[in-house]
Amino acid sequence: MESYIPIIVLLGIALVLALLLMSLSRLLGPFRPNTNKLNPYESGMDPVGQARERYSIGFYLVAMEFIIFDLEVVFLFPWAVKFTELGFGTFVAMVIFIIILFIGLFYTLKKGTIYFELKPSISNRT
Amino acid sequence: MDYLYDLNTFIPATIAAAAGLVVLMQSVYKVKINTIFGVTVFSLVVALLFALRDLFGPVGTSFYDMVAYGGTAAFGTLLVITGTLFCVLISRDYLEAIDHHYGEVYAMILFATTGMVGLAVSNDLIMLFVGLETMSICLYVLAGLIKEEKTGAESALKYFLLGAFSTGFLLYGIALIYGATGSTNYADITALTDISPLFMAGSALLLVGFFFKISAVPFHMWTPDVYQGTPTTLTAYFATASKAATFVALILVMSRMMPEIEGVGWTQAISVIAIITMILGNLIALVQDNVKRMLAYSSIAHAGYLLVGLAAGTADGYTGVLYYLFAYTVMNIGAFGVIAFYERNQALDFTDVNNYAGLGYKQPVMAVLLSVFLFSLAGIPPFVGFLAKYYVFAAAVNAGHITLAVVGVLTTAASVYYYLRVMVFMYFREPHKEFDLVNPGAIFKYALIVLCVLTVYYGVEPVFPMGSLIELLTSYYTETGPAGMAGP
Amino acid sequence: MATYAFVLLAVLAVASALAMVLNKNTVNSALFLVLNLMSVAGLYLLLHAQFLAIIQILVYAGAIMVLFLFVIMLLNVDEEESLFDKFRAIYLVAFLLGVVVFGQIVYSLGGVTDLLPEISADMAYVGTVEAVGEVLYTTYLMPFEMTAILLTAAVVGALMIAQYKVKTSDQEE
Numbered sequence: 054m055e056s057y058i059p060i061i062v063l064l065g066i067a068l069v070l071a072l073l074l075m076s077l078s079r080l081l082g083p084f085r086p087n088t089n090k091l092n093p094y095e096s097g098m099d100p101v102g103q104a105r106e107r108y109s110i111g112f113y114l115v116a117m118e119f120i121i122f123d124l125e126v127v128f129l130f131p132w133a134v135k136f137t138e139l140g141f142g143t144f145v146a147m148v149i150f151i152i153i154l155f156i157g158l159f160y161t162l163k164k165g166t167i168y169f170e171l172k173p174s175i176s177n178r179t
Numbered sequence: 180m181d182y183l184y185d186l187n188t189f190i191p192a193t194i195a196a197a198a199g200l201v202v203l204m205q206s207v208y209k210v211k212i213n214t215i216f217g218v219t220v221f222s223l224v225v226a227l228l229f230a231l232r233d234l235f236g237p238v239g240t241s242f243y244d245m246v247a248y249g250g251t252a253a254f255g256t257l258l259v260i261t262g263t264l265f266c267v268l269i270s271r272d273y274l275e276a277i278d279h280h281y282g283e284v285y286a287m288i289l290f291a292t293t294g295m296v297g298l299a300v301s302n303d304l305i306m307l308f309v310g311l312e313t314m315s316i317c318l319y320v321l322a323g324l325i326k327e328e329k330t331g332a333e334s335a336l337k338y339f340l341l342g343a344f345s346t347g348f349l350l351y352g353i354a355l356i357y358g359a360t361g362s363t364n365y366a367d368i369t370a371l372t373d374i375s376p377l378f379m380a381g382s383a384l385l386l387v388g389f390f391f392k393i394s395a396v397p398f399h400m401w402t403p404d405v406y407q408g409t410p411t412t413l414t415a416y417f418a419t420a421s422k423a424a425t426f427v428a429l430i431l432v433m434s435r436m437m438p439e440i441e442g443v444g445w446t447q448a449i450s451v452i453a454i455i456t457m458i459l460g461n462l463i464a465l466v467q468d469n470v471k472r473m474l475a476y477s478s479i480a481h482a483g484y485l486l487v488g489l490a491a492g493t494a495d496g497y498t499g500v501l502y503y504l505f506a507y508t509v510m511n512i513g514a515f516g517v518i519a520f521y522e523r524n525q526a527l528d529f530t531d532v533n534n535y536a537g538l539g540y541k542q543p544v545m546a547v548l549l550s551v552f553l554f555s556l557a558g559i560p561p562f563v564g565f566l567a568k569y570y571v572f573a574a575a576v577n578a579g580h581i582t583l584a585v586v587g588v589l590t591t592a593a594s595v596y597y598y599l600r601v602m603v604f605m606y607f608r609e610p611h612k613e614f615d616l617v618n619p620g621a622i623f624k625y626a627l628i629v630l631c632v633l634t635v636y637y638g639v640e641p642v643f644p645m646g647s648l649i650e651l652l653t654s655y656y657t658e659t660g661p662a663g664m665a666g667p
Numbered sequence: 668m669a670t671y672a673f674v675l676l677a678v679l680a681v682a683s684a685l686a687m688v689l690n691k692n693t694v695n696s697a698l699f700l701v702l703n704l705m706s707v708a709g710l711y712l713l714l715h716a717q718f719l720a721i722i723q724i725l726v727y728a729g730a731i732m733v734l735f736l737f738v739i740m741l742l743n744v745d746e747e748e749s750l751f752d753k754f755r756a757i758y759l760v761a762f763l764l765g766v767v768v769f770g771q772i773v774y775s776l777g778g779v780t781d782l783l784p785e786i787s788a789d790m791a792y793v794g795t796v797e798a799v800g801e802v803l804y805t806t807y808l809m810p811f812e813m814t815a816i817l818l819t820a821a822v823v824g825a826l827m828i829a830q831y832k833v834k835t836s837d838q839e840e
Contacts, residue, residue, distance in 0.1 A: 057712065110741070110829045112737055112741075113734075113737050113738070113741055113829065114825060114826065114829050116730075116733050116734045116737045117734065117821075117822070117825045118822060118825075119730055119733065120726075120730040120731065120733075120734060121818045121821060121822055123725065123726055123729065123730040124726065124730075124818060125818070126725075127722055127725065127726060128803075128811070128814070130718075130796055130800075131718070131796050131797070131799040131800030131803050131804075132800055132803075132804060134796050134797050134800055135797055135800035135801060135804070139800070139801075139804055139805075142182050143804040143805070143808075145182075146804060146808055146811070146812060147804070149812060149815070150811065150812060150814075150815045153196075153200060153812075153815035153816060153819055154815055154818060154819060156200050156203060156204060156819060157203075157818065157819035157822040157823060158822070159204075159207070160203050160204075160206075160207055160822070160823060160826075161822055161823075161826055163207045164207070164826055166826060189809070196816050199816070199820075200819070203819075203823065242808060242809040243805065243806040243807075243808070243809075245806070245807070245808075245809040245810065246809055283823060283827055286823060287820065287823065287824065287827070290816055290819070290820040290823075291820075293813070293816050294813070294816070294817070294820075297809075297813050303810075305807060305810050306809060306810050306813075308810075309810040309813045309814060309817065310813065312817055313813055313816055313817040313820060316817060316820050316821055316824055317820050317824065319824070320820075320823075320824035320827050320828060323828055324827075326828065335828070358775075376774070376775065377775045380771060380775075
């Protein structure tokens with residue numbers, strides 16, 4: 054239990070700091086709202102539609118890949134802490150694991166997942 | 180432990196996985212699609228040879244009891260690889276015709292095959308879950324292959340949502356079983372003597388998850404829509420290989436994980452599910468005009484027949500189920516294959532049975548093949564479907580489940596109507612308009628002819644020609660090595 | 668000390684779960700879910716399941732929630748649309764089923780009266796990263812390697828579903 058005290062202290066500092074900065078800017082800064090100030094645009098045309106637009110599917114693909122390789126990291130942690138005791142067979146197993154995932158990464162990079170302008174496509178003609 | 184020795188027991192799945200990665204790389208480097216097709220077929224043939232070797236090899240478990248080999252597990256591997264090989268062989272021309280022929284499809288099929296083999300040989304609930312998920316993820320993608328069409332998108336979405344839902348049941352069941360027993364290993368769970376309510380709840384949820392995957396009746400709603408929206412040759416893959424893998428896993432769970440609680444009531448539960456599955460599947464199939472939907476309901480009905488063998492709960496019953504799975508794989512891929520051939524013709528909508536009028540005289544070979552497969556599906560004597568049904572029902576009668584066998588025979592008689600209806604349209608109706616059928620490709624044609632030969636040969640040969648196969652499979656449940664075989 | 672932490676985290680978990688379900692704004696719901704996952708991670712930590720707690724924050728509160736938010740923004744769901752516009756029998760069935768599940772949990776956990784179990788040194792070791800590493804790469808080696816295939820298939824599958832166009836006629840170029 055004692056070993057978690059630094060983490061709890063860190064969380065506490067984060068919370069206090071966030072609250073402090075928000076309240077300080079509110080207390081110290083001048084706060085005199087009027088209709089014009091609260092409008093998104095002070096001149097020109099009125100804003101039309103919602104602020105939330107539909108995202109491109111490309112963002113979703115990137116998020117998907119983030120999850121996959123996040124999971125790979127999760128598998129790497131327990132291996133890393135026991136690396137010296139687990140032996141050569143486990144090392145080979147981990148190399149195979151990483152190679153398989155690397156092939157997946159290589160595939161998506163080649164198909165242009167992270168370059169949105171290329172428009173990811175199964176087609177062989179890009 | 181010796182990793183290489185263990186790997187030796189798991190070669191078919193390893194080959195499928197490696198081939199999948201190779202195919203993926205090939206599709207990045209714009210290799211010709213026919214080369215990719217060749218690599219896929221070659222790797223599957225090699226995997227098939229290794230699966231055959233394993234079938235006659237020793238029986239045991241490897242990878243720290245994660246994976247079973249030999250006996251039932253080897254037969255399951257063989258079924259999955261056979262089903263995949265024939266589905267790939269008939270897929271090329273069809274996928275080309277619907278303009279969805281690219282390397283990733285083969286990569287997904289090979290990855291799914293890896294998962295199916297992992298599922299079919301699993302000896303631990305963790306392995307079962309990972310295998311099932313690997314299979315399911317790939318199948319969700321394949322179900323949505325024709326995503327430009329509404330039916331394709333609907334098929335993928337329905338399959339994904341209901342599949343994820345059923346996986347939830349399965350996983351919750353595994354969690355409860357682990358909570359009750361402290362282990363996920365089949366042997367450890369069996370060794371447990373007192374059965375807590377927690378374990379019962381876990382097992383029930385596990386079975387519900389399985390029933391979803393094999394589309395037994397209260398959990399069958401996704402099947403027709405998914406089968407309809409998926410490219411036909413891949414529907415054959417869904418209906419045969421994935422069902423075979425799931426059933427083999429279910430046999431392993433039933434025979435190895437919960438044998439001593441048979442008296443507690445799983446047999447009754449499975450019997451009830453089997454009866455309503457057989458009745459409902461066959462009844463709804465009677466009124467289908469869409470051939471693919473008809474075959475979807477027929478596959479639900481076949482799941483019911485398979486459950487009859489499982490409900491028997493004896494070694495005979497399990498062997499009957501395995502034999503039935505083989506028969507079902509062969510004849511169902513054949514039937515879907517011929518329908519895929521007709522669909523390649525753009526002249527009419529060949530998923531509608533009304534348009535089959537007069538087809539019997541256009542490409543006589545194909546029409547005869549379809550007739551053979553449909554006769555076999557209906558369970559008419561000279562074909563393998565009859566023998567499979569006989570084994571399953573005989574096992575049920577021997578185990579004292581007369582009701583199950585009677586319902587099975589009656590629903591089989593009713594099912595003849597909708598199978599024969601297609602043939603009546605093909606041979607005895609005048610075509611609505613004139614059109615010419617395309618020629619089936621050589622590979623396509625010979626793959627179907629091989630399936631037809633298997634259907635007829637195993638139907639007229641009353642003893643399974645692989646010698647002591649039934650004893651070999653039976654030995655696996657009784658855990659005594661068969662005569663002349665090296666034990667683990 | 669541990670008891671106070673448990674009560675705090677448990678109340679936080681239940682409150683954030685309720686707030687998530689009852690909130691009409693989907694983005695706010697997602698953020699309450701983050702809070703819920705965090706407090707559950709704290710509960711794991713109290714049970715000395717360190718690895719699980721870290722994974723809960725790293726994968727669920729981190730990666731999965733990013734995906735949730737992207738999906739919400741991708742679908743652009745409007746805030747309105749009340750679920751309870753009219754009473755239907757299915758709600759009653761759902762409620763009864765929920766009661767059954769709750770009763771089952773209470774029944775199976777009814778014997779445990781302590782707020783927190785006594786955790787021995789052996790039990791505490793099981794939850795550490797080292798203990799997970801020991802079994803994951805020996806006993807569970809095969810499922811582990813199969814996971815690599817599963818993840819690769821998921822990457823390729825996501826790309827296949829999200830692709831913009833499909834062309835197959837130009838393979839020979």
